[in-house]
Amino acid sequence: MGDFKFIKGNEAAAEAAIRAGCEGFFFYPVTPSSEIGEYMANHLHRTGGVFAQAESEIAAVNMMFGGAATGARVMTGTSGVGYSLMSECISYMAGAEVPAVIVDVMRAGPGLGSLEPTQGDYNQVTKASGHGGHIIPVYAPSNAQEIVNFVHESFGTAERFRTPVVVLYDGYTGQVMESVEFPEGRQEKKPNTWSLDDAPGRKGRVVRSGYAGGIGQHSFELYAKYDDMKEKLQRFEEYQTEDAEIILVGFGIVGRICKSVVDKARDEGLKVGLIRPIMISPFPAKAFAKYKGTKVKFLTIEMSYGQMCHDVALAVGENDNTHFFRDKCGSLPAMSEILNRLRQLKGENS
Amino acid sequence: MFEEIIVAGAGGQGVLVLGEVLAIAAVKAGNKATWLPAYGPEMRGGTANCSVVLSSKEIGSPLVQEPSLLVCFNQPSITKFGPATAKGGKIFANADTIEEYPQMKEGVEIIKIKVNSLAAALGDERALNMVMLGAVLKKSAFVTLESCALALRDIWGAKAEELLPTSLKAMRSGQEAVAGQA
Incomplete structure (x- = not known):
């Protein structure tokens, strides 16, 4: 104990x-x-x-x-x-x-x-x-x-x-x-x-x-x-990524919020997963390597103008599949807004 | 269980402690809990509030934006958070200080209780938060008075022997006061 x-x-x-x-x-x-x-x-x-x-x-x-x-x-x-x-x-x-x-x-x-x-x-x-x-x-x-x-x-x-x-x-x-x-x-x-x-x-x-x-x-x-x-030292957590069409990427508190978003998205039938970098230096590029050349979309969520999203783009290979979302500075991103963005991305898929 | 709670009032009304008791009591009963104080450049003499999330599963966001349960000690609190309370949620309002009720969402139940008066009647006005806690316990099944007492022992440590009897009396008074309300 x-x-x-x-x-x-x-x-x-x-x-x-x-x-x-x-x-x-x-x-x-x-x-x-x-x-x-x-x-x-x-x-x-x-x-x-x-x-x-x-x-x-x-x-x-x-x-x-x-x-x-x-x-x-x-x-x-x-x-x-x-x-x-x-x-x-x-x-x-x-x-x-x-x-x-x-x-x-x-x-x-x-x-x-x-x-x-x-x-x-x-x-x-x-x-x-x-x-x-x-x-x-x-x-x-x-x-x-x-x-x-x-x-x-x-x-x-x-x-x-x-x-x-x-x-x-x-x-x-x-x-x-x-x-x-x-x-x-x-x-x-x-x-x-x-x-x-x-x-x-x-x-x-x-x-x-x-x-x-x-x-x-x-x-x-x-x-x-x-x-x-x-x-x-490349460390990361993968959650529901096996069949995911869209993968959220978030570190720290945003990562835990995204995990709840994945559950909510799955409830409405969206195939969403999460990669949460646990160490952000060295960046866990290994987690993203297998998605190079696939159709899986990535949505990076950050409480900033956008910084880690560039490391994600580098790891996946920057193309039309990497996206970024930020909320207003000084507050946590609202789950409802991340969900909206996911629905929008799913719509662009079909 | 999944409850998203905001406890709000003026600094000094025991708002943060009330939230902490709920969180620790839930943990004592085997659940997960997060407690997050309103955080920004406002402290002394201003408003105070905290977000508390209680859950049987892992908790995502510790910040509550649409509470299922709102506890308000003063007018500004209900004006600010009342309209955000989720459909079918519960609001505990201090009827000693709150006179105006904003437009709420569908099915929101308001439980009114005069916590200042009840605490004064017990001889300790500072116990108003414990009166409120009693009301919350009576109307919600997620924590018990016993686990709240254990939580208070954790928070107060050596001072618990001195402070607990009044708090328990105050909680019971709050429970009785709302017992009749539908």
Whole structure:
């Protein structure tokens, strides 16, 4: 029997991190991620971890880099506005190959924007976490249970691939209370050969992202790692896709809404399925490969101007079969409107 | 079971707690539940509401747009959410503060209850949300008073011993008050 709690998504993220073995949490508060910091401030001491509220996001992420370089299990939480500020350091961490977990709880709009939920950070997090062309794994949980599972797992992924890992979800998913079950035990931590300690009886080590003497070899090693991540980290859920004529694509909270839409559509005889990317970087192109050259239509639903839809088009092969639907920013897409769009697409089929 | 609930009122009327009790009570009875507070740049002194979805199966959207059950503590709440309530749905309205009823959809049943007055009569006006909860329990079969009491113990922790007796009294008062209504 696991340990059940009825808890907010953000609190679930914090509790899962503590249970996974997080040793340092460095934070600057920003809505809608603040409950993560609040919870950590109250609970991280339980396991002897260090909580620091920094003077800015830039300070928080650099403290995290420092902690990571010593081999400590570290994490921060923020929203898109803070993620922008952290991007420089995330690039340095990717270059220096240190593991860390970053939870980004998305809020609406460019600039200061507003507090409502959105999925507008997709491109930023999957493709532009700073300069230099690194690739980092990004989990996209759709409910509180997945937040627990993926935050827990992300510490292991970060250490296995020596990389920062992002867990990305929107403000609603962070605010919804649901019942969750926590996994038993920590993420296993293996001894490493790179982190900084007091070098007992051996030569000191260097953690660096600078390769002023020439970066060729380092780049090849990074590229090999990205190939490995692409091979091993493509994760997705398929629902009712076997005979589907139209397949919905949505990540995070939109994914769970689309699952209900599939049930409703099936009730009225529409052959609809769902592909829900669980990791959005590396993008699960494998899920779409088999539909190349078929007549199956794809309808990507996003709470943004449209970002993941381009990855879908690339994976399926852009043609007349890829479509996109968005609702007004700052609210969840209404199931009735997605259904209308599906009926319309079905009509174009016949 | 599948119920989509909105609980709405003014900040401080216990709107969010009432929703949380329903959600946790449903989970205690073996169901799935989501609780989502109205989220945006409005907090202190303004309106408050939450979406609660109770279901025997996996829940899709946690945001309720067309409630099957609406609980309103004040006039702005029913003006805003009353017309959105689903056909054949139920509305619990605080008759102490609500005077105007907007046009509703077909078959919507309105249950009126003076929760401020009933709570005051029990000697604790803050218990108005628990009076309302009693009314909801009486008129809907999806959670029991016993599971609500368990939920309140979870929410209040050590303070439950002190607070529960008044709450239980308030719930029973709410149950009795609507017992006669069709």
